Amino acid sequence: MLSTYDITVSKIINTALKKIGAIADGQVLSESQLITAKKLFAMMIEAWQQEGHNFEEIPDHWLEALSDGLSERLATQYGIYGNQLRDLQRIAFNSKQKAQDLGQELGNLNISPDLTNK
Secondary structure, eight states: OOOHHHHHHHHHHHHHHHHTTSSOTTOOOOHHHHHHHHHHHHHHHHHHHHTTOOOSSOOGGGHHHHHHHHHHHHHGGGTOOHHHHHHHHHHHHHHHHHHHHHHHHTSOOOOOOOOSOO
16 A cells, blocks of 8 residues: 555656656656656655755645656656756746745744743
8 A cells, every 4th residue: 555655756756747748647657757757756855855854744835846846857858958947947946945935934833921020
């Protein structure tokens, strides 16, 4: 049985490949497409973890950033270069920034009373 994490990763991979036109809706991935995408996804997660992000469970607000980042990493393998690649890079950067910003907004908030009798 697949874990929630594995199902989420599969969705991210499918979304990324659709974004670059490598597969169409309803199309099944080839074994080589899946292997390549999983390797690149693992490398991306590792790099982002080194930046301080924790992806033991993938928060919903990171799904778009992960699929956009993977699209960028897969692009050249599907013949995408030049302006189209730069557009994917810009989209991936902006999506990651948005997820980071939202993650900070979702952070912990601690409120405690002032007990100094002022």
